[in-house]
Amino acid sequence: MPTLRARRSRRLTPLALAPAAALLVALVGCSDTPEIPDADPAPSASPLFASEEEALEAATAVYEEYVGVSNQVLADGGSDPERVARFLSPDIFESEAAGFAAVATEGTSFEGGTQITGFRLQQVADGPDGGADVQLYVCVTNEGTVRLGRDGMPTAEQPPTFLGTFEVIVSFRPEVEPIIDRKDLWAEGNQCDVG
Numbered sequence: 001m002p003t004l005r006a007r008r009s010r011r012l013t014p015l016a017l018a019p020a021a022a023l024l025v026a027l028v029g030c031s032d033t034p035e036i037p038d039a040d041p042a043p044s045a046s047p048l049f050a051s052e053e054e055a056l057e058a059a060t061a062v063y064e065e066y067v068g069v070s071n072q073v074l075a076d077g078g079s080d081p082e083r084v085a086r087f088l089s090p091d092i093f094e095s096e097a098a099g100f101a102a103v104a105t106e107g108t109s110f111e112g113g114t115q116i117t118g119f120r121l122q123q124v125a126d127g128p129d130g131g132a133d134v135q136l137y138v139c140v141t142n143e144g145t146v147r148l149g150r151d152g153m154p155t156a157e158q159p160p161t162f163l164g165t166f167e168v169i170v171s172f173r174p175e176v177e178p179i180i181d182r183k184d185l186w187a188e189g190n191q192c193d194v195g
Contacts, residue, residue: 048132048172055124059134059170062087062178064116067140070096071113078103089171089181108155112145117163118192131173133181138166139192165191 049055066087073081081100085093103109118139125133141163149155169182 046130047126048130049124049134052121052124055132055134056119056121056136058172058178059121059136059168060119060138062170063119063138063168063180066180067114067116071110073100074103074110074113077107077109078105086177087180088183089179092180092183107150109148110145110159111148112142114140114142114145117141117190120192120194122167127173129174131171134170134172135182136168136170137186137192138168139190140164140166162188163190164188 049058066084069083069087073079073083078100081097084096088096116138118137120137120139122135122137125135127133141161142159143161143163145159147155147158165186165188167182167184167186168180170178171181172178
């Protein structure tokens with residue numbers, strides 16, 4: 001009986017290597033048969049925006065309109081929050097609606113509202129469907145916003161002044177209105193002028 005050492009030192013015969021070689025050829029895809037060329041790929045859609053500047057302009061217009069409507073909902077005491085739904089993904093709208101409901105429950109309203117202090121483009125991702133996702137920083141403040149009570153007078157407690165930067169994705173798709181698909185607090189302070 002051969003020892004373990006003897007087994008290790010045995011040479012593999014060409015017959016033993018044949019199955020391994022066949023497997024390797026199959027995995028690598030080498031063969032003598034000429035490869036059939038793939039059909040021409042479907043032409044990709046042309047980019048939605050001609051430039052990054054155009055993409056940033058379109059995304060900022062959507063966000064500015066959203067902020068204007070959101071400020072109006074707050075000025076109206078949180079009533080009819082569905083007005084902002086057309087700008088937001090369902091998840092973001094659900095979160096925003098909860099905030100508006102809290103304002104309505106308190107019986108307060110706001111004068112002033114969110115003000116945009118700047119925008120900075122991060123990237124534009126063109127989609128195969130002819131759409132695009134525009135990712136940007138949006139810098140905002142609530143400076144000068146006043147909380148009003150049921151009597152229309154300023155309340156004793158006012159919101160603290162906030163200056164922050166949100167990371168936002170505005171999604172543009174063919175034949176549908178653009179929506180804000182992401183809106184996350186990125187950092188406190190103005191990051192739009194950095195870089």
